[in-house]
Each structure stands twice: as C-alpha cells, then as structure tokens.
Amino acid sequence: MSRLIKKTSQKAGLPPGTLVHIGERKAGKVRITIIDYDEFNLEETEASTIEECFPYKDKPTTTWINIDGIHKTEVIERIGQQFNLHPLLQEDIVNTGQRPKMEDFGDCLFLVLKMLSYADENHKIEAEQVSLILGPNFVISFQEREGDIFDTIRERIRKGKGRIRKTGADYLAYMLIDAIVDNYFIVLETLGEEIEDIEAELASNPTTKMLHKIRTLKNEMLFLRKSLWPLREVVSGLQRGESSLIQQSTQVYLRDVYDHTIQIIDTVETFRDMLSGMLDIYLSSVSNKMNEVMKVLTIFASIFIPLTFVVGIYGMNFEFMPELKWHWGYPVVLIVMATIATTLAIYFKRKKWL
Amino acid sequence: MSRLIKKTSQKAGLPPGTLVHIGERKAGKVRITIIDYDEFNLEETEASTIEECFPYKDKPTTTWINIDGIHKTEVIERIGQQFNLHPLLQEDIVNTGQRPKMEDFGDCLFLVLKMLSYADENHKIEAEQVSLILGPNFVISFQEREGDIFDTIRERIRKGKGRIRKTGADYLAYMLIDAIVDNYFIVLETLGEEIEDIEAELASNPTTKMLHKIRTLKNEMLFLRKSLWPLREVVSGLQRGESSLIQQSTQVYLRDVYDHTIQIIDTVETFRDMLSGMLDIYLSSVSNKMNEVMKVLTIFASIFIPLTFVVGIYGMNFEFMPELKWHWGYPVVLIVMATIATTLAIYFKRKKWL
Amino acid sequence: MSRLIKKTSQKAGLPPGTLVHIGERKAGKVRITIIDYDEFNLEETEASTIEECFPYKDKPTTTWINIDGIHKTEVIERIGQQFNLHPLLQEDIVNTGQRPKMEDFGDCLFLVLKMLSYADENHKIEAEQVSLILGPNFVISFQEREGDIFDTIRERIRKGKGRIRKTGADYLAYMLIDAIVDNYFIVLETLGEEIEDIEAELASNPTTKMLHKIRTLKNEMLFLRKSLWPLREVVSGLQRGESSLIQQSTQVYLRDVYDHTIQIIDTVETFRDMLSGMLDIYLSSVSNKMNEVMKVLTIFASIFIPLTFVVGIYGMNFEFMPELKWHWGYPVVLIVMATIATTLAIYFKRKKWL
Amino acid sequence: MSRLIKKTSQKAGLPPGTLVHIGERKAGKVRITIIDYDEFNLEETEASTIEECFPYKDKPTTTWINIDGIHKTEVIERIGQQFNLHPLLQEDIVNTGQRPKMEDFGDCLFLVLKMLSYADENHKIEAEQVSLILGPNFVISFQEREGDIFDTIRERIRKGKGRIRKTGADYLAYMLIDAIVDNYFIVLETLGEEIEDIEAELASNPTTKMLHKIRTLKNEMLFLRKSLWPLREVVSGLQRGESSLIQQSTQVYLRDVYDHTIQIIDTVETFRDMLSGMLDIYLSSVSNKMNEVMKVLTIFASIFIPLTFVVGIYGMNFEFMPELKWHWGYPVVLIVMATIATTLAIYFKRKKWL
C-alpha cells in the first residue's frame, strides 16, 4: 500500500513550504558529487559540505550537482536559499509522494521523475523519486539513494564523447531524463518475460497461484500507469519547448524521449489487455475443469444407479418372487445389467462425454 | 441514500433565492468567530450577534469571519444583505446538496467545498459542506458544524508564522482550501488501510462479508469521486488565476493544491481498480471452493457407487448363485472391491483431484 | 419500446415542414391560457380560439401563452403563421420524438424539453414533451396535456412575488425551465428510494424478481440519460448567453439551473454505478446459494454413501461370512459406522462446510 | 462477413483512380433517369445512353440524374470525363466498401451514403451504397440497384409541392439525404420490435436460440454504428455550411437532418445497452435454472440417502440382531424413517428450497 499512498497525513496542518521528508529513508548519509565542465575542461569533486557547491552557481561552465539522499531537510534548505528556489519546490523535493511533474519557475525548471526498478524477490516494481532542477548553466539532481544509472553519463562526460561537452545544461538534463526513461524499458522487458511465462504455464496448468500472479502483475500495471501518464505530460511539455531554458537543438532529442515514452505507454496498455485476456482464459479453464468433474460424476452415478436398483429388486425378501427360483435367473439379470450399462455408455459416448 | 441525493424536492416550486436549509441539522446553535489581522495587529472575537461582523467589511485589514451552523437562514440573510451577496449565492450556502463549485460574482468569489471525514463505526465517509466567500479583504467561511481542521490555521495566524500575516485575504482562502484538501489524504489513508486489510484477508478466507465490504468501499469510491472531480475543476480554475481577487504570488500555492487534488484523484482511481481486481479474486475463490466441493462429492460417489453395486449383487436372493456357496467367495469379493477402489483412487490422483 | 422510439416512420417521404402529430394523444381538447403582465398590471384569460392570442404579439408587456394539447396541427399552424415560426419549428412541436434541444431562429429561441413523471403502478418514467418559444416579449409554451407544475409560477406571477413582474420574457422562460428541471429531482428521489429498498432486500433475500427490478431501473436510467445529456447542452448553451434574447441578469439564474442539471446527471451516473454493483451482488448471492446447496448435497452423500456400502456388505448372502455369526457383530458394525460418520463430520467441519 | 469487409484486396497494387467495381452486382442493367426542372417547367426522361445526360450539365435549370447500377465502370468513366470528376471520386463510386463521407472538390461536393434495408428472412440489415454529386445546378445520384425511396421525391417534384421547385440543386440534395436518413427510422423500428419480442420471450423462456438472436442483433448494432458515426460527421459538416454550394436557407433543413441522425445514434446506443442488459438476464436465467436443477437433485438425494441407509441396516444378515425379532420392529422403523423424511423436508422448507 505504501507504494500507492504515502503517509502525507503527518503534513496536514503545517504551513506550506515546511520541509518534511515523506517516504522511507533509503540512504545512510547524504552524498554530494559535483561535475563541472565545458568543451575543454572538466572538474570532478565529491563535496563534504553543501557549501562547496555554491561557487559553481555563477560560473559560465556547465555544472552538475548530484545529491544522493534527501532525508536531511537542512541540506535541501541550504541549497534552496543559495540557488533561490521557491519553498514549495524545496518541499516537493523531500516529499517522495509526488507525481512526475514539470514546473517552470522562470529562472529555473523543476522536474519530478520516477526511477523504476523491479525487485525480483517480491515481484514488485519499486519507484525512487528523482528531482531535477535545470538552471541557465547548472543541473541539480536529487536521488533518494545512490544509484548507478547516471554512471554512464558521467563516463560520457569524462570521455567527452558525443555532443555532450559542447552543449549546455539543457542537454545534460536531457541525458538524465533519457537515462531514466530508458530504464523503464528494462523493467518492461522483465515484466514481459513474466507475462510470457504465465501465458505458457496457464495453457498447461491453471492454478490459483496463477491467478494471484496475474493479479499482482495487473496491480504492477496500475502502478506503472500512475507514473507513466504524468511522465508523458512532462516530456511532452519539454519537447514542445515551452521553456526558454531549453535550446531548440535539444528539442529534437526530447522528441526522441517523448517517442520512447509513448512506446512504453503503448506496451503497458498491451500488457494490460493481455493480462485481462489471461484472466478470461483462467476462469474458463476453471469452469472447464468443473465441467469435467461433473461429467465423471454423472457417468458413474447414471450407469450404476439403475444397476443398483436392479440388484436391489432381487434382494427383496418376498416369498413369491418367481424369478428367484429360476435356474438361469442370476445370469439373466447379469446380462440385463450389462445391457443397461452398455446402452448408457453408448448414449454418453454420443453426447461426447466419454 | 441521503448522502447521494438530498431532499431538494421540497424546494420545487419556490422562487429562486428562497433560503431553505437542505440537509441534516448538525449544529445546536450558530457560532460566529471573527479574526481580524494585518502584519502588526491581531484581534480575535466571538460574536454573539451577526451584526458585530458588519464593521469589519470596510476595514483595510484582513478579516476572517467563520460561521458554524447554517440552519438559521435569517443569519445568512442578514450577512447577505450587509455584504451584498446575490440571493442565489445565499441559497447555495444553506443547500448542502451542492457539488463543489466556484462562482465569480465580480466583487467576490464564491466557493463550495466538501470537507470529508471517515466514520469508523459504519465505514462511511461523511461530507460536510463548507462555503467560502472571498472578498477584497475578507473571507467568510460557513461550516455545517464546529470543526477543528481550521484550528491550526488560527494558531498560525496568532503566531504570525510563515507568510501568513503579510499577505491578504486570498492567501487566507488558500490556506482554508489547503486544509480541506489535506484532510482528504487522511480519509484516503484510512481507506487504503481497509483495502489492505481486505486484500490480506481475501487470500486466506473469502466470505460473503468480504464481498459486502468490497462493495461498501466501492460505493465510498463513487461517493468520493462525486466530490473530487468538481473539486479538481474548482482548484484548477483558481490556480489559472481567472479571478482578479487572487494575487499572482498566491497562484503558485494554489498550483500546489491542484497537484494534491490530482494526486488524490489518482489514488482514488487506483483504489477503484484494485477493488475491481479484488472482486474478481473473490468470485474466482468462490468458484474454486465450489470446485473443491464438487471434487469431494465426485470422489466419494464415484468410488463407493460401484462398490455398493457389487455388494448389492451378492445381496440378491437367487437360489442358484454359485459364488455364494464358495468358501472363499466373501474374501474374494472384498479383494475385488479393494482393487476397484484403488484403481479409481489412482485415476483421480492422476487427474490431480486428490 | 414506444418510450424509446416513436413511430416516425409514417413521416418518411413527406416534405419537410409537414405537420404530423407523432406520439400518443394525451389531451382531450386543446386548452389555451394567456397571462399578460408588467410590473403594475396583470391580465389572465382562457382563450376559446387561437385567434385571441394574436393581439398580444406586439404588446410591450410580457405575455405567456400556454397551450395544452398538441395533437391539433391546425392550431400550431395558425400560431406559426401569426408568430412567424419556421415550418421545421412547427413540425418539431408536434413530433414528440424529439431530443431536448435549443435552436436560435434569430427573432425567437426555440426550446424542446422533456417533463418527467414517475408512474408508480408500472415503475416507469414517463416523459412529456414541452416546447418553449421565447420571443422578445412573449413566451409560448406547448404541453402534451394539462399539467400542474406551472401552477406555482402562475401563482407567483399573480402575487407579484420575487423579481418576477419586473423582469421580461427571458426570466419567465427561465422559471418554466427551472420548474421542469426541479421536477427531475422528484423523479430521482423516488428512484433513489426504490434503489434503497432493493439494496436492503437484496442482502436478505435475492430473488429473480429482484433481478428484474434492478434491470427495469437500469433501463429507466438509460431513458433518463437519453434526455439528460441533451438537456445539459441546452441549459449550458442558454447560460453561456449565446442568444441576445436573454439578458445578462437572467444568465446568473440559468447558471443555477445548469448546476442543477449537472447535479442530476451526477446522481443518475451514481445510481447506474450502484445498480451495476447490485447486479454483481445478486449474481454472487445466487452463486453462493448454489454453493450452499452443493455443500448440503455433498455432506449428505459423502457421509451416507460409505455407510450404505458397509451395511450392503453385511447384506450379502455368502454362506461363509464369519462376522455374521459373531455375537457382537451387529453392535461392532454400528460402532464402526458411527466412527466413520464422525470422522467425516470432523473433516467437513475443518473445511468449514458445516 | 462480406458486409463487414469487402474484397478490396483485388485492388492492391493497381494505380489510384483505376475503376474496379467492388461489391456484389445487384442490378441487371444500368438505368439512367433524368429530371430537369425549374419553377415553371419540368422535363422527365429515361436515357438509353449516358451521352443523353451531357447537355443538361450547363443548363441553368436544376437537373437530377439518377443512375441505378454501378457495375459498368465505363458508364461512370464517361460521366466522370464529362462532368470533370476527379479519378479518385470515380473510383469511390464503384467501390461499395466505402464509409459514408463527404469530400469537397471545390466545383462539386461528393457524398457517399449508405441506404439501409432490413431483410426479414435472415434478420440482417443490408446496406446499399448511394453516392451523390452536388454541382452548382445538378445532382447526380448513383444507386447499386433500383430502389423506391426516391419515388416520393420524384412525385413531389412533379406536383411542385412545397419549396421544392423554387429552390436549387442543394435543396434537392438535401431531400435525397433526408429520404435516406428517414429510412433508418424504419429499420430501427423493425429492430425495436424484435428487441421487444425477445424481451417478452426472455422472461418466460430463455433458450439458446434467444442467445443467438440477441447476439445477431448486437452484431446488427455494430453494423449500424459503423455507418452511423461517419454519417453523423457528413451531415454535421453539411449543416455547418462549409461548402459554398449549399445556400444558407438549406442549412436549416440540414440541421433538421442532423437532429434526426443524432436521434438515430441515440436510439442505437440505447438498443445496445438494452441488448447487453438482456444478455445479463439470459445468463442469470440460465444459472437460476441450474440452481433449480441442483435443488431438486439435492432434495431427492438428501431425503432418500439416509432412509436407504436405514433400510440397509435391517437388510444385514447378522444372526444376532434383536430388532429383527421384535413384533413392532417393522412399523417402528417405518415411523422412524417418516420422521427423518419430515424433519429434512422442514429443514429444506426453511431454507426456501421447497
């Protein structure tokens, strides 16, 4: 449940802009890394105090400040004061119950995104909130814990591969968003494989466990959609170039991210439809099984009940029952009963029950 | 039912603007409290007559008049005359069957909102109508009964915490709306916990009581949606800044409330989907149980029916039944029957019915 | 069926503007009443011929001509010629198979509305078509039969209560529309009570009659929606003030009517969802009942079948059955059978079937 | 199936504008009738060759050329050349797999419509494609076979009834469209009666035949919708007066047609909902029947199984069974069994199974 609704009730009654960390505490300590670069130079630092970031604010080079761990509200507050961030923006960073969203504060663009990962042990998608602040020449990213999906971007910056070092902060922000969106594909592929497995198993052996798996996956789809549809709006807004902080050359790249988002949503919808179809198959298999059980019962009962009646007749103790005295009485009755049984068997055969 | 449709039929035929209190009478007497403040001064009064409010109308300071109890239509009428409120507006205040809505009367903004609370004893959400009138320098709030969710706001005004004392009546209105919307989270969390409980119980023991709980919760979701969608429109209208009574600096805060509203709607939709999924699980459990019952019956009947037939044969009273005279007849028949039973048991084992 | 589709096929092939009365004939004779008023004077007449209305057309006072009974097409035709109404408009008045609609003919506004009533005897909503023509200083209303929902308006005009005598024909039209819309609430309340009754009964005793009631109510909802959604469009168009015949001061009142319409639609949608929920409950009750029947059968059969087998064994007539000669044979067998029965009973108890 | 998808695959690979007749050939020979009229004169001809139509093209009078039979592509081609029709337009005339559509080619307006008829023998709606070309002073209509729904229009033109002879080609086109749309009502009424019949029958006696009828009707609704929604767009486009070929005075009439179209769609949607409701009723009746069967079985089995056990006990052959020697043993056992049976009967009575 905690995935679906965060305990935000503790905030009810507090004035707006009060920083309260909502969500699980995932990181031990706050880790701050700074990468500052232009086409020719590159400087990489791990800051021990938040104050070390401040000088980068007004440097013309592109600066990427990454902060892992958002539970220390005083850190966010200091950055907020220095980089002139709106109190509500600060509040949103530490409240992990946000939907993906984009807000334009004029001098900076604030993005909330969800980074997904699939936990194999409990078959659940886990979401981590990533907040990005895009300023004229800096990007500040906030993660709930240390992750590795931004590592390849760091590597690319170091090596100066691609357009990366020549372009500004908006391209850096694009790369971060792209990395997060690409990660959705990995989660989807895992889910796709699980669906495939269930489909194969369902045909051969429908069990209640199957049903629970289908339902769990359906819930995961609900969860995915909850973050996908707003994500789509965010990326759509970005690629339409509504903010002046994003250069036109970067918009083509954001359009690409938008395409990916649509593709992801498409796939999720298809998965949902497939899972619904599987539920139908499951229910129909169950009712087929019942049908088979019923047939067996009917055949057994219907064949033996008349026979038992016949033997019952000759078990009666009337004094005057001529058949009982006949010498061939017993075999004749046996033959009669065999005839009845055969007739019924043929009848059921015709009805395709045997 | 009274939650879904109020007895408004009593009003049919009356001219528009006739004040008729529609809904349950929830408060004993009408209580009027006045808070008047600017950055430096604060005055708090509990008015014994409605006339005490009138002088505040034209004072430049921000005035918040809160009225608990709306069943005395003459009180509303007096305020209406003094503050120049449209008769239809007055009518809406006392008719608690309204949907949340915003109406712009030029010199004042009229808002109808629903304050929710969850009654544990009957597992029902209860809604109280809160009407807000935002004028240039005053806010008048009408509640059906005394509540405590505005207390923290009073406290904040007294302490002068945050931006509150420096800003005008629109920020005060924002805070009231925010308090009401925040309250929805508390209701949602309680519902979320109930859903979680049912989910856990459903897996282990599906009963008819379960079904009724699921359905009650589904009805609650219907009820929630009924007030949520119009609420969304209200807040959306406010944050788009369509009224000149709302300053631009307050719009950022209203955007935050809008975000919360969307989040609430999202959660309600997810809950609805989950409850539908649970219904499927329930129905499937019921049919599984039936299946199990059928299997037991089939196994019992199918094993014993042929055996009973066999013993019936040797219960027949034919004079010439050679088997009856054989010395080993009885044990042989017992062995034959054991063989039949074993064969059938193996057959059912293979079919996975045992 | 006649409620859902009127026999309009008789009109196929006729030129447009041909007046053919479509629908049931509900009134005996056509009754024409005229009310003419301004702030100071009031004149009320019952006209015996349609020609008596004509002088009122060009009087500056507000005139309300009400016509009960639309089956005499020549009456409509005469009015049409006099008041310069488009042939298609005339055609629509006498064709009761219309959807609610608004048409702006420049010099007059034509409205088709549906007045509902709930017939208790057959649990069906009945709809009567009401057409309104709003001219610069007159309103002509056409009803299928004499009704009483406009009586309160007549009374208010007579007494000069409210704004009514000071305002023009548009306010009169508003009052007529308001009276019709208010009437929907009465129908909804009756339906609401029926739904409540069914809900209470469904829990205790689900019968096929229940199902038919649910379905009848669902059909009524279909019927309601069919006239509600176009009604909403009509009122929405009116309150947006698209026609110059409606003064701005009246628009506030029409907005109020619009609010009511939305509220009615909301309630109908909620009723629909509740009825769907009830259907689920009904179906699940039926399957629960089946389950219970199955359990009883299974318990009876499963306990007695083995016992019957046992007594069958000792009913066999083998000569050499040592048990039969034992002195304690009979009581021992009885004890054995009691043990079997108890064991099975405990087994079913554990499975929660008893 | 051929109603749902026409064999258009034969056209794949051909250059656009190639005339290939797609669909069943319905008429024997092509029949061309010409009606040319203005307010004072009327000329009616049946042309033996297509060339006879050509002189009418540039006459100032209104000309209606009606062509029954579209399988001769050379006829279409000749007209196309003479009247300067786009190759794609010609192609669409002979391809009966079109959806209703309107295309504006500047100097002429091209309309594709579907004329429906209901074949009683196989309970299927049949659709015939009607193409209309509206030029400045001519209308060319193409029908798949000779029909009679345009006869009343011919009659009206001949008699000069209504506005018809004074107005131009656009009014003629309106009349043709109106005739086609009016025809939908006739089909709907027939369907409505069938639905009514099924509804009445369903309550008394639900059979599999019923189910097939419901499903056939549902498929017919699908088929209807397929041509209705695009029809709505066509008529909506026409009445919005987007083409200069349609005079403003005709638009009022087209608005009337639009109203009819909406009404038809409304009715179809209501029918669909009713048919879905009937399916629920059917399924529930089937399960009720099953329930009843189960009850009968359970009652029989549950009452007789214990009795059979009792008589089995006294059929055992133990030597020492004191009851067998008692003089009142037999009647006592009979009384015991009667008591058991009565108790069970009362128990089932209480459970409302009897």
Added chain:
Amino acid sequence: MSRLIKKTSQKAGLPPGTLVHIGERKAGKVRITIIDYDEFNLEETEASTIEECFPYKDKPTTTWINIDGIHKTEVIERIGQQFNLHPLLQEDIVNTGQRPKMEDFGDCLFLVLKMLSYADENHKIEAEQVSLILGPNFVISFQEREGDIFDTIRERIRKGKGRIRKTGADYLAYMLIDAIVDNYFIVLETLGEEIEDIEAELASNPTTKMLHKIRTLKNEMLFLRKSLWPLREVVSGLQRGESSLIQQSTQVYLRDVYDHTIQIIDTVETFRDMLSGMLDIYLSSVSNKMNEVMKVLTIFASIFIPLTFVVGIYGMNFEFMPELKWHWGYPVVLIVMATIATTLAIYFKRKKWL
C-alpha cells in the same frame, strides 16, 4: 512477446544517435536498388556499394533508392552522412521497435511504417518496419528484407502508366505508403475469414481449442491496433499538408489513403467487438453444456433413488413384515415403483428437462 516489445534494453546507457540494430536479422545481405526517372527517361540500377547512390542526390530527376536489410549500421551511417540525415533519424531506421511516426526535419520528411503479413502456419501477424525518407527529389526506403509489394510500383514506373512519371518524389512516396496500407486489407481479409470460420464452428461445437483461437485472434487485434492508431496519425498529418515537401495535388491522394486507414481501423474495431461477442457465446455454451450434464444426472438420480429405497424396504429381514407373505406383494411393489417413476418423469417433462 518479441512482437510486443523489442530488446531495447541493450541500448540503455548509450549516447543518443548510436546506431544499434534492434530486432531480428531478417535479410542475408544488404541489397540496394536505384530507380531514377522523369517523364521521358528511366534508369534502373542495382548498386553494389552504397557510394553509387550519392550522385543521384542532386539530380533534378526523381530518384528512388530502396535498401533491403538494415542490420548493417555502417550502410545507414554512410547514407546519413551523404544525405545529411539527423543522427536520431539514422538511429530510428535501425531500431525496428518503433511505432509508425512522421517527423519533419525541414529538408526531409521521415516516415516509419509497418508492413504486415499474416503467417498462416502460426496464425500470427508479422510486422516489418519500413522507413521512408522523402527529400525534395528523392525517396529512400528501408526494408528489413526483400519484399514484393513494391514490385507493382516498379512495374508502373517502368511502363509510365498513370500520373506516375510526370509527378515528383512526393507522389512516389504516396504510392509506397498506399501499397503498404493496401496490404493491411489483405491481412484483414484473412483474419475476417478465420473469424467467420470460428463463428460457424462455435455454434456447432464449442471446444477449448476454439477459446484459444478466439484469444489468439484477440491478441492479433491488439497487435494490429498498436500499429494502426499511430499510422492513422501519420497519414492524417500527411494529408493535412503540413510539410512543404508534399504538393497540393498529392494531398487528394493522401486523403484517399487516410480514408482507407480509417476503414481498416473501423474493421479492426468491429472484429474486436465480434470476438468479444464470441467469447460470450463460448462461455454461455460451456455453461449450457454443464446444465445439460446436471439435468441428466438429476433425472437419473431422482428417479432411481426413491425406487432403490422401496426395494431396500422389502430387503429388510424383519420377521414380521406382512407384505412379504402376500401373494401379490411383489407385483404390487413393481406397479407402485412404475407409478413413482412415471410421475417423476411427467414432472420433469413439465419442467422441460426431458
């Protein structure tokens, strides 16, 4: 599954514009064919190296470069450099997991389409990605493997049939798109036939295999929709003439393609609805069958159980049972039992179970 989601995870982390072939490798070697033509001349070449295409770029004649096989990324890269294609465009060509889309790069228009084919052996639709680049006087098409649906176009160019040789590259692009869309009809017809077959079979003999076929077809519909809806957007965008690369005379043709696309979507939706209807029929047949099984069981059991009880009575060994001594006891009992059986048979007959 691979049809629904391609293994794009391997690309996560790579910089944008990196060419990685995603999808199955379908062609052995890359084959490049060039057709260059104007109204008077035609040149057809099969290029052995990609460099042979380059001179055609700036020729005023229309050039069509077709490339079969996209797994060699270096080929795409070379063309990209020469024809000045955006790196993201190149990336999209080799990534076969794209949705159909149109992107306007100013100097060229980039289209991604899906060419469908229906594999009879596994009843699955297979999709091949076709990318088109439309420049001012050239079209470059990329196919995953050699296909034959473009052959008729080649033939038409060679023969100079139709408008083809007089018009420019945009008309060529239209023809390619048209060929692809026309191919959908062939797939739809095959699916339509399969649906028809199932429908016929379903009525006579519903089996689980049927159910699996229905479901497979439903999944195919899902798959079709996934590529159809974006296709619609693409063609809609083209026909609206948003790009300057498309002449107005070609737009009429594209409107025709758009009509076809809508028709295809319509048919797919109808198929979906029909398949859903079939599922209902299937489930209802299964439950009917169960019902029939139950009836047989009930009749057998209910008739014989009382009879067996009767014979059981006279099998009891009481010493004092007067009936046993009566001479006519046995025949009387037989008659009594015949009466019971007949009564029950009549009862079941009346209930329509026999």
